Amino acid sequence: MKPFIAIATLLLAVTAIHAAEPEDKFPNFALLDKDKAAAVARQQAEADFAAGHYRILVFGMRATEGDKAFAKDGVEVKVIAGCVVNDGILDGARIYNEIMRAKLKAKLGRDIFAGKDPTESGPPK
Numbered sequence: 001m002k003p004f005i006a007i008a009t010l011l012l013a014v015t016a017i018h019a020a021e022p023e024d025k026f027p028n029f030a031l032l033d034k035d036k037a038a039a040v041a042r043q044q045a046e047a048d049f050a051a052g053h054y055r056i057l058v059f060g061m062r063a064t065e066g067d068k069a070f071a072k073d074g075v076e077v078k079v080i081a082g083c084v085v086n087d088g089i090l091d092g093a094r095i096y097n098e099i100m101r102a103k104l105k106a107k108l109g110r111d112i113f114a115g116k117d118p119t120e121s122g123p124p125k
Contacts, residue, residue: 029092030081035093045099054104056113057093059085073112075104 027044029037048055056073058067059081067077081089105111 002115026078026080027092029088030086030102032088032092034087037088038095039097041092042099045096049082049100049103054100055096056100057087057096059083059093060078070112073108 003016027040029041032040053076054080055078056070057078057080059079070077080093101111101113
């Protein structure tokens with residue numbers, strides 16, 4: 001009986017901690033076709049930029065050390081998928097990133113991505 005109570009208590013604690021975390025309502029491009037993902041990506045990029053949420057979307061195996069370089073400019077590198085992607089993910093990420101990059105370049109007055117593309121995946125070099 002004691003192990004059951006301990007496990008139940010642990011599950012309740014984990015559930016309470018998870019419920020306290022802010023939920024990211026980011027769209028799941030994998031569930032959308034190519035055209036719908038592009039339209040949703042445009043809306044999301046515009047909304048994120050207006051709200052001060054600067055993100056670049058990535059997928060695949062990540063070289064995370066390089067991703068940290070963008071944090072100093074307030075840009076989150078958001079992983080939206082693993083190595084298996086579909087047209088919705090590919091087009092959603094491409095359109096979102098094109099819009100966000102252009103807006104960040106105009107805001108910052110420089111291209112923080114020049115020479116270091118966070119969307120390229122692969123093992124750390």
